[in-house]
Amino acid sequence: MPESNYNEIMQLLCNRLENISNTDVAITPDLSLIDQLSIDSIKLLNLIMEIEDTFDISVPINALADVQTVRDLADLIHRIKSESS
Amino acid sequence: MSSTITKLNAPLTQAFDSQPSSDLQISITPTINVQTQRLADFDTLIEALEYAAKGTTGYNFHDARGKLRSVLPYRLLRQNARLLAKRLSGFSLARGSRVAIIADTSPEFIELFFACRYAGLVPFAMPVPVNLGSHAMYVQQLRAMLNSGQASIALANLDYVNFLEEAARETENIKWVGTPDQLSKLPAVDAKPQINHPDETAYLQFTSGSTRAPRGVVITERALMSNIQGIVCNGLEIQPGDRAASWLPFYHDMGLVGLVLAPMVAQLSVDYLATRDFAIRPLQWLRLISRNRCTIAFSQPFGLKLCTMRVRESDLKDLDLSCWRAAGIGAEMIRPDTLKSFAEKFASVGFNDRAFLPCYGLAETTLAVTFSKINHGLKSIRVDAKTLVDKKMAVRVQADGRKFNEFVNCGQPLPGHTVKIVNETGKELPGMMVGSVLVHGSSVMSGYFNNPEETSKALKPGNWLDTGDIGFLFEGDLYITGRRTDVIIVNGRNIRAQDIEEIAEQQPEVRSREASAFGINDADGTTKIVLVIESRLSATTERQTLISRLQKMVYMAFGVNCLVELVPPHTLPRTSSGKLSRFAARQGFIQRTNITDPLPAVESRDR
Numbered sequence: 001m002p003e004s005n006y007n008e009i010m011q012l013l014c015n016r017l018e019n020i021s022n023t024d025v026a027i028t029p030d031l032s033l034i035d036q037l038s039i040d041s042i043k044l045l046n047l048i049m050e051i052e053d054t055f056d057i058s059v060p061i062n063a064l065a066d067v068q069t070v071r072d073l074a075d076l077i078h079r080i081k082s083e084s085s
Numbered sequence: 086m087s088s089t090i091t092k093l094n095a096p097l098t099q100a101f102d103s104q105p106s107s108d109l110q111i112s113i114t115p116t117i118n119v120q121t122q123r124l125a126d127f128d129t130l131i132e133a134l135e136y137a138a139k140g141t142t143g144y145n146f147h148d149a150r151g152k153l154r155s156v157l158p159y160r161l162l163r164q165n166a167r168l169l170a171k172r173l174s175g176f177s178l179a180r181g182s183r184v185a186i187i188a189d190t191s192p193e194f195i196e197l198f199f200a201c202r203y204a205g206l207v208p209f210a211m212p213v214p215v216n217l218g219s220h221a222m223y224v225q226q227l228r229a230m231l232n233s234g235q236a237s238i239a240l241a242n243l244d245y246v247n248f249l250e251e252a253a254r255e256t257e258n259i260k261w262v263g264t265p266d267q268l269s270k271l272p273a274v275d276a277k278p279q280i281n282h283p284d285e286t287a288y289l290q291f292t293s294g295s296t297r298a299p300r301g302v303v304i305t306e307r308a309l310m311s312n313i314q315g316i317v318c319n320g321l322e323i324q325p326g327d328r329a330a331s332w333l334p335f336y337h338d339m340g341l342v343g344l345v346l347a348p349m350v351a352q353l354s355v356d357y358l359a360t361r362d363f364a365i366r367p368l369q370w371l372r373l374i375s376r377n378r379c380t381i382a383f384s385q386p387f388g389l390k391l392c393t394m395r396v397r398e399s400d401l402k403d404l405d406l407s408c409w410r411a412a413g414i415g416a417e418m419i420r421p422d423t424l425k426s427f428a429e430k431f432a433s434v435g436f437n438d439r440a441f442l443p444c445y446g447l448a449e450t451t452l453a454v455t456f457s458k459i460n461h462g463l464k465s466i467r468v469d470a471k472t473l474v475d476k477k478m479a480v481r482v483q484a485d486g487r488k489f490n491e492f493v494n495c496g497q498p499l500p501g502h503t504v505k506i507v508n509e510t511g512k513e514l515p516g517m518m519v520g521s522v523l524v525h526g527s528s529v530m531s532g533y534f535n536n537p538e539e540t541s542k543a544l545k546p547g548n549w550l551d552t553g554d555i556g557f558l559f560e561g562d563l564y565i566t567g568r569r570t571d572v573i574i575v576n577g578r579n580i581r582a583q584d585i586e587e588i589a590e591q592q593p594e595v596r597s598r599e600a601s602a603f604g605i606n607d608a609d610g611t612t613k614i615v616l617v618i619e620s621r622l623s624a625t626t627e628r629q630t631l632i633s634r635l636q637k638m639v640y641m642a643f644g645v646n647c648l649v650e651l652v653p654p655h656t657l658p659r660t661s662s663g664k665l666s667r668f669a670a671r672q673g674f675i676q677r678t679n680i681t682d683p684l685p686a687v688e689s690r691d692r
Binding site: 034061066067 | 365640
C-alpha cells in the first residue's frame with residue numbers, strides 16, 4: 001500500500017477521534033488513546049465499529065492488546081488493510 | 086479435524102471478506118432433533134455427550150456479519166474430542182491433571198474441553214484479552230491462572246498462543262504449550278476413553294480477572310449435573326423445539342455452564358456470536374434469535390443495555406423476537422429500568438416482557454441458585470429507603486412520596502438447594518430482614534483449587550457457602566440488595582477492589598494500606614470505580630502525575646476509567662484490626678463529594 005494511503009488512514013482516524021473524544025486536545029499520532037483521550041470501553045466499541053465499516057476490515061481483538069497510541073492504531077489498520085488486499 | 090473447523094485458524098479477515106456465500110456448504114444444525122429428548126438425567130458430561138451424539142443437534146458459530154462460519158454437531162464433537170483425547174493421553178499425565186485453554190468463542194475450545202474429560206483430565210477456561218494496551222497485564226493474568234490451577238498443558242488458538250507462550254515461560258508445571266492444530270499432529274495413543282465418576286472434578290472455573298491470586302472454583306461432575314438439571318427442568322422447563330443463542334464468553338460461568346454445557350446435556354442446538362462481535366454490533370445477536378427462531382438467550386443487564394443503546398430504529402424492521410420465551414438475566418445487580426427500556430424498545434418487534442427471567446447465581450454454586458418463575462416476567466418490590474439503611478429491614482412502601490428502592494425478585498432456589506439470610510454473627514434472620522446470603526445444596530463447589538485458606542473463608546460450617554452478597558427473602562423469593570464490597574461490577578465485568586488497590590500500592594508514592602477502591606452508582610445505573618489514596622504529595626504537578634499514571638494503569642488492567650481522589654493521611658477509616666474499611670471509605674467519599682447514592686449498600690463483611 002502506498003504512503004498516501006497510510007496518511008489517509010491517519011487523517012480519517014484523527015477526524016473520528018476528534019469527534020468522539022470531546023476534548024480540546026489536538027489529536028496527534030503520539031497521543032495515548034488511554035490516558036490522554038480517555039477512550040472508555042463504550043467509545044472503543046463505537047470506534048472499532050466505525051473503523052471496520054469505513055475501512056472494510058475486521059480488527060482482531062488480540063491485536064488491540066498492543067495498541068496504546070493513535071499511531072499504533074493507524075499502523076494496525078494499515079497492516080490489516082494491506083494483508084487483506 | 087474437519088475442514089470447516091480448521092478454517093477458523095485462518096486470519097479473521099479472510100473468514101468473511103473473501104468468502105462468497107456459495108462457498109459455504111454448511112447449514113445450521115436443526116432445532117427439532119431425531120432422537121427422544123432426555124432432560125439432563127445423566128451422571129457425567131461424557132455420558133450426556135455420548136447420548137447427544139446420537140442426534141442431529143449441535144453448536145453453530147456465526148461471524149461478525151451474521152454469516153454461519155462453522156458447525157459442530159454433537160456427533161462431530163464426540164468424534165473430534167475422542168481423537169484429541171488420544172493425543173492428550175500421549176503426555177502420560179496423572180489423572181485429574183489440569184489443562185488450561187484460552188476460551189475464545191470457537192469449536193476448538195469446546196472440542197478440547199470434552200477431550201480433557203475423555204482423557205480423565207481437568208480443563209479450565211482462560212479469558213481472551215479485551216482491553217487496549219493490555220498486553221503486559223494480560224500475560225500476567227494468564228500466568229497467575231496457570232500457576233494457581235497448576236496446569237500441565239496450555240492451549241490457545243493461533244490468535245492467542247503467543248500470549249500464552251509468554252505467560253508459560255515463568256511457570257513451574259507446564260509441560261507443553263500449543264495450538265489445537267499442533268496437538269492434533271501429535272501421535273495418538275490408543276488409550277481407552279476414561280470412565281468418569283460423579284465425584285471427580287469436572288473442571289475449574291476462575292472467578293474474576295484477578296491479576297495476583299485468581300481462585301479456581303472446583304466443580305465436580307455431580308455438582309455440575311445437579312445444577313444443569315435444575316436449570317433445564319426447573320429454571321427453563323426445556324422442551325422439544327427449544328433453541329438457544331448466546332454471545333456470553335465461554336470463560337464465564339453463565340456462558341460455559343448455561344449456554345455451552347446445559348444445552349448439550351438437553352440436546353438443544355445453540356447459535357453463537359463471539360462476545361467481541363456482540364459488543365460491537367449487538368444487533369447481530371437479536372438477528373440470530375430472530376432468524377433461527379431461538380427461544381432461550383441469556384444476558385447480563387449490561388448486554389440488554391447495549392442493545393437498547395446501540396440498535397437503531399431503522400434496524401428493527403427485519404426483527405421478529407416473538408419466539409424468545411426465556412430471556413434469562415443474571416450475573417450482576419438487576420435494575421428494573423434496564424429491563425423496562427429494553428422491553429419498550431423491542432415490544433414493536435414482538436418481544437414479550439414476560440420472557441424476562443431474572444436469576445441469581447455465582448461460580449461457587451456452579452452457576453444457578455435461584456430462578457424466578459418462567460413466563461412471569463420481571464417482578465419487583467419497592468421498599469422504604471430509610472428503613473432499609475437504618476434497620477436493615479425491607480418494608481414495602483405504602484404511601485406515595487416516600488423515598489424507595491426497587492429490588493428485583495430473583496425467585497426460589499432450585500431443588501436440592503436452600504438459601505438463608507444471616508446477620509453478622511451468623512444467626513439466621515426472618516423474612517424481610519437484610520443480611521448475608523448463604524447457600525447450601527448439591528451444586529455448591531468443593532472449594533477453591535489448592536487454596537484451603539480462601540476455601541475456609543467461603544465455606545462455613547455445615548457446607549454453607551457465604552456468597553458475599555446481601556439480600557432478603559420475601560415469601561420464599563430471594564431479593565439481592567447489594568453485592569459484596571470486595572467486587573466492583575462495571576459493565577458486567579467483575580473487578581476485585583483488591584486488584585485496583587494493589588496497582589496503587591505498587592506506586593512508589595503510595596504506601597501499603599493507604600489505598601481504597603470501591604464502586605459508586607450513578608443515577609442511570611452505571612458504576613464508576615473510585616480510588617481514594619492517602620497522599621503526602623503537595624506539589625500540584627506531582628499529584629497530577631500520580632493521578633494520571635494510576636488512571637492509565639487501571640485502564641490497561643481492566644479497560645475502565647476510574648476517578649482518583651488524593652486525601653490527606655489518616656483520612657481513610659480503618660477497622661479495629663487496622664484494616665481499611667471499603668464500606669466506610671465509600672461512605673466518606675459520598676459525603677465529601679456530596680453526591681446522592683441511589684442505591685445505599687448495606688455493609689457486607691469483606692471476604
